[in-house]
Amino acid sequence: VVLRDAAQRQGAPTDLAETLAAIVGTTQVLSDPSVVESFTTDWTRRFQGPARLVVRPADTAAVAAVIKACSEARVGVVIQGGNTGLVGGSVPAAHPGLEGPPVLLSTSRLDSIGPVDTVASQVTAGAGATLAALQRAARAAGLEFPVDLGARDSATIGGMIATNAGGVHVIRYGGTRAQVVGVEAALADGQVVSRLGGLVKDNTGYDLSQLLVGSEGTLGVVTAARLRLVPHMAERAVLLLGLASTAAVTELVAHLRGHLSGLSAAEIFYREGMELVCRHSGLTPPWPEASEVYLLIECSGRTSPLEEMLEALSDLEVDDAATAVATDSSGIERLWSYRERHTESVSAIGVPHKLDVTLPLGVLGEFEPAVRRRVEEVAPGSTAILWGHVGDGNIHVNVVGPGPEDERVDSAVLELVAGLGGSISAEHGIGRAKTAWLGLSRSEAEIAAMRAIKTALDPEGILNPGVLLP
Ligand code: FAD
Numbered sequence: 389v390v391l392r393d394a395a396q397r398q399g400a401p402t403d404l405a406e407t408l409a410a411i412v413g414t415t416q417v418l419s420d421p422s423v424v425e426s427f428t429t430d431w432t433r434r435f436q437g438p439a440r441l442v443v444r445p446a447d448t449a450a451v452a453a454v455i456k457a458c459s460e461a462r463v464g465v466v467i468q469g470g471n472t473g474l475v476g477g478s479v480p481a482a483h484p485g486l487e488g489p490p491v492l493l494s495t496s497r498l499d500s501i502g503p504v505d506t507v508a509s510q511v512t513a514g515a516g517a518t519l520a521a522l523q524r525a526a527r528a529a530g531l532e533f534p535v536d537l538g539a540r541d542s543a544t545i546g547g548m549i550a551t552n553a554g555g556v557h558v559i560r561y562g563g564t565r566a567q568v569v570g571v572e573a574a575l576a577d578g579q580v581v582s583r584l585g586g587l588v589k590d591n592t593g594y595d596l597s598q599l600l601v602g603s604e605g606t607l608g609v610v611t612a613a614r615l616r617l618v619p620h621m622a623e624r625a626v627l628l629l630g631l632a633s634t635a636a637v638t639e640l641v642a643h644l645r646g647h648l649s650g651l652s653a654a655e656i657f658y659r660e661g662m663e664l665v666c667r668h669s670g671l672t673p674p675w676p677e678a679s680e681v682y683l684l685i686e687c688s689g690r691t692s693p694l695e696e697m698l699e700a701l702s703d704l705e706v707d708d709a710a711t712a713v714a715t716d717s718s719g720i721e722r723l724w725s726y727r728e729r730h731t732e733s734v735s736a737i738g739v740p741h742k743l744d745v746t747l748p749l750g751v752l753g754e755f756e757p758a759v760r761r762r763v764e765e766v767a768p769g770s771t772a773i774l775w776g777h778v779g780d781g782n783i784h785v786n787v788v789g790p791g792p793e794d795e796r797v798d799s800a801v802l803e804l805v806a807g808l809g810g811s812i813s814a815e816h817g818i819g820r821a822k823t824a825w826l827g828l829s830r831s832e833a834e835i836a837a838m839r840a841i842k843t844a845l846d847p848e849g850i851l852n853p854g855v856l857l858p
């Protein structure tokens with residue numbers, strides 16, 4: 389009765405809630421408005437939208453049945469993993485043409501992690517398993533899952549596959565896409581496709597697993613994945629350098645890429661970010677006089693990564709640079725904190741416009757001052773904090789000041805990026821935040837092809853309506 393009342397209040401077909409309850413059990417259909425509301429705002433607090441209820445299936449068959457029921461009722465389905473996505477894709481958006489508010493499908497109960505296969509260096513993980521849980525399982529078997537990001541305690545494998553998450557080790561191992569051996573997913577019509585057999589080579593037509601990577605929940609619900617693991621690197625060294633300009637950083641990174649085989653991260657941030665992080669988190673700055681630009685590099689290996697790193701730097705003129713180095717875990721964690729705590733520190737001063745972009749490495753030196761000027765022109769008095777994965781040409785431009793609905797700064801930055809040969813999304817995806825600008829990075833023909841794929845797999849458009857395609 390409670391479910392039927394909630395469904396009627398929201399204008400839903402009265403029997404959908406009951407149908408879903410019959411699939412997953414009544415306790416796994418959440419319809420109390422205050423509970424539902426706790427799922428409908430994104431991590432940044434910039435995006436929100438109503439859902440009629442939250443459903444939490446525990447296995448692939450239940451996911452498929454939920455999708456089929458929603459499809460038959462012409463009700464949208466919004467898929468949510470850890471809700472750490474930064475482009476609003478995990479919360480409901482506008483969905484013209486569908487019946488009432490969407491169902492929010494949480495993958496939290498799909499959290500199993502299978503035994504680590506040490507013969508193939510692979511593991512099968514449920515879509516709702518967190519990155520941290522997967523990392524722990526891999527390490528316990530002497531291996532490593534090579535993708536790492538600051539949201540590791542909440543971000544899920546399904547969300548990472550859906551967004552093709554990047555993180556800090558792309559420079560060495562590639563992003564999530566490169567770790568996916570195969571995916572299992574429920575499609576919009578309730579059919580299940582499953583490629584969890586672990587074959588590294590399998591040229592039998594369209595690669596549906598890779599098609600789902602980066603599809604942001606618009607083509608299917610990922611329920612599990614077979615993932616590649618890499619050898620655990622016992623030794624790590626982290627060096628933080630203070631430099632004068634972005635151009636000096638990119639020159640150094642270009643050199644290290646060619647000379648340091650153990651290079652596993654190259655991250656950039658700036659004076660204002662360091663000051664904000666220290667203010668927000670109470671960390672002491674690494675040296676007394678702030679530098680204009682900071683470069684954090686990590687090298688890992690089985691032996692002596694510090695020596696390797698110092699040797700690669702020895703023929704460069706970086707003697708004057710302020711530096712801090714760490715080879716023990718607490719020192720390493722401390723140096724990484726200056727970089728990793730940027731996201732939470734920025735959110736503490738307001739609701740940021742998060743513009744995650746890539747440019748050719750050689751253009752970053754020109755882009756950084758240009759984007760600061762452009763932001764000041766369009767949103768005078770706003771705060772721009774920049775950081776990113778400089779080894780990948782990936783800069784996160786965060787602007788605090790303009791209201792959540794004001795898109796002028798988004799337009800200005802993304803147009804500047806496109807004009808310099810960059811991409812409007814490096815690793816966070818398009819979500820609902822950037823659909824309007826997809827045409828800056830994708831041609832009409834490409835968008836038409838993407839639309840054709842979407843229509844073929846999800847003709848009613850029920851999966852993540854309003855996400856990715858304009
Ligand atoms: P959600 O936020 O729940 O969802 C993200 C998108 O994936 C949505 O469109 C959703 O509908 C879809 N989705 C989720 N699960 C599934 C599924 N099973 N099947 C189909 N679609 C699904 N990102 C990076 O790339 N690099 C970083 O370094 C990085 N660092 C971060 C640091 C912090 C502190 C935070 C808060 C975020 C960071 N992110 C980073 C962004 C975010 O963590 C990633 O995008 C992550 O992949 C999202 O995972 P999630 O489980 O939270 O997905």
Ligand code: MLT
Pocket residue numbers: 474538728730731742744776777784
């Ligand atoms: C990062 O690299 O810090 C993440 O992508 C998160 C962010 O951009 O805020």
Ligand code: ZN
Pocket residue numbers: 555776777784815
């Ligand atoms: Zn990032």
